[in-house]
Amino acid sequence: MPDFHKLESLIPVAPLALIVMDSAKDLGEKVNNHLSSFRHALHTLPSDPAFRDYVKDDYRVSYQNPRFGSGESKVTLTESIRGKDVFILADVMNHSLTYKMHGYTNYYSPDDHYQDLKRVIAAINGKARRINIIMPFLYEGRQHHKNNRESLDAAVMFKELHEMGITNFLTFDAHDPRISNAAPISGFDNFMASPQFFKSLITNIEDFVVDKNNLTVISPDEGALDRAVYFANVLGVNTGMFYKRRDYSKVVNGSNPIVAHEYLGDDIEGKDVIIIDDMISSGSSMIDTSKQLKKRGAKRVYICTTFGLFTNGIDIFDKGYEEGAFDALITTNLIYQTPEYADRPYYIVADMSKFLATVIDFVNHDASLSYVITPTESIQDLLKKVNDKA
Structure with a gap:
């Protein structure tokens, strides 16, 4: 397992803020609990101002996402995120959420979730120290290569978020991680389960x-x-x-x-x-x-x-x-x-909540992700336990 105590010697980029989209509430709650547990278990922290608000019970930042009768929407942050290292967790595949439009009930599509994600980024409006997107299922990830007159949606999405000011993009099992070439100077990490x-x-x-x-x-x-x-x-x-x-x-x-x-x-x-x-x-x-x-x-x-x-x-x-x-x-x-x-x-x-919390904690410290990106050592540790029991 990663040694979380090593993070005590690494100054965090900025105070951690977790924005959990409505689409990822259950997963976000578990991730937040693990983050709080990790940091409460650490040794005595330095008195450096960089560790202000480092140990908390809740890192989540609330927001409002009302919709008008026309189906249009907006996002309002209910607290300040100025100077914080913001992680936005979004599940674009959540098909259980609904909204009213012209009196009809509509279910959220991946497009709706993606638009709400962009609204959150727009609401931050350059105030955060850094914006990190956690999108486990890569939006439009299956449309990752272009044939004839087809759209190249995954690359367009990533380039658009980069131009909106995100620093890191974290996803899982991307169909083709090479879509990161659409914005080569932006961080793009692809994890396996x-x-x-x-x-x-x-x-x-x-x-x-x-x-x-x-x-x-x-x-x-x-x-x-x-x-x-x-x-x-x-x-x-x-x-x-x-x-x-x-x-x-x-x-x-x-x-x-x-x-x-x-x-x-x-x-x-x-x-x-x-x-x-x-x-x-x-x-x-x-x-x-x-x-x-x-x-x-x-x-x-x-x-x-x-x-x-x-x-x-x-x-x-x-x-x-x-x-x-x-x-x-x-x-x-x-x-x-x-x-x-x-x-x-x-x-x-x-x-995957503990794994995801580990990734967030390490990214917040700009620590190496080599352990979690290529989890060979983790699998071999588990394999050794199986062999020891045999």
């Missing part, structure tokens, strides 16, 4: 064995291969992948439909399999992949995904679990999850 996946597996799954004879890590497509190879190499196990064969003559719901999944890799008969990916959208592709693995003789199948969107609901996973297609689904709380999903017997939530 691999240690939390592994911790959830060894905590919740009995007789979980990690070696080449008992475990394989699978990528469900070409795009997720890098993270699967990394995870497998750190665990010291083999990896494989599925190739998605698509029908490029059709477009359904914005993408070419998948015709079949072709498996490339070693024999998995009798082994546990981890499927690791950045997101689940509708889930049909993931269930199909799981079924194919079981047909090939996989003992147990564990699905690990950073963002469980479940755009068509979770019924397909209920059915898949009943049919034995997979044995557990692990996803993070970085984005909003429908509360009743957690009641499923196969549904495991990997809590």
Whole structure:
């Protein structure tokens, strides 16, 4: 684990202020509690003015975000953030919030959340010492490359926020981190949830064995291969992948439909399999992949995904679990999850709040993030605990 006591010798950039957007309230509360716990546990702090208001019970700054009947909105900060190191936490995928427009009830879209984020930045109006954006799910992250006359939305978003004055942008499992090239002198950090996946597996799954004879890590497509190879190499196990064969003559719901999944890799008969990916959208592709693995003789199948969107609901996973297609689904709380999903017997939530609080604490001190950006040491520490028990 990172040594938080080392931060005592590093002067913070400025007093910490956490603005939690309405879209991320539950996660923000947990992050705030961890930050307070970290700092209350530190040794005696220097009398340096830089450590003024360093230890607090609550770092959150409240704001108001009313909407007019026309659907337009504004943001008002209810307290001063002058000279502070501001971290804004936003979940652009929260589909549970509503607002009234011309008498009708509308649900927030990612576009609505993004506009509210820009309103908060505009309300700060150059008063903060630094503005750091924490957007776990990268807004428009899937539109990260340009073909023909398409828009390049992810890069446009990042460039726009940079021009509004942000200093750092923190996200998780970006489809393509190279969108940071749109504003190359702005900070852009992309984190992985691999240690939390592994911790959830060894905590919740009995007789979980990690070696080449008992475990394989699978990528469900070409795009997720890098993270699967990394995870497998750190665990010291083999990896494989599925190739998605698509029908490029059709477009359904914005993408070419998948015709079949072709498996490339070693024999998995009798082994546990981890499927690791950045997101689940509708889930049909993931269930199909799981079924194919079981047909090939996989003992147990564990699905690990950073963002469980479940755009068509979770019924397909209920059915898949009943049919034995997979044995557990692990996803993070970085984005909003429908509360009743957690009641499923196969549904495991990997809590990212402590990890996120650690990142905020280190960024506030301008300390190295090498430990959390490439969490090899953390995974190996967990692996050692598993091996010691065996």
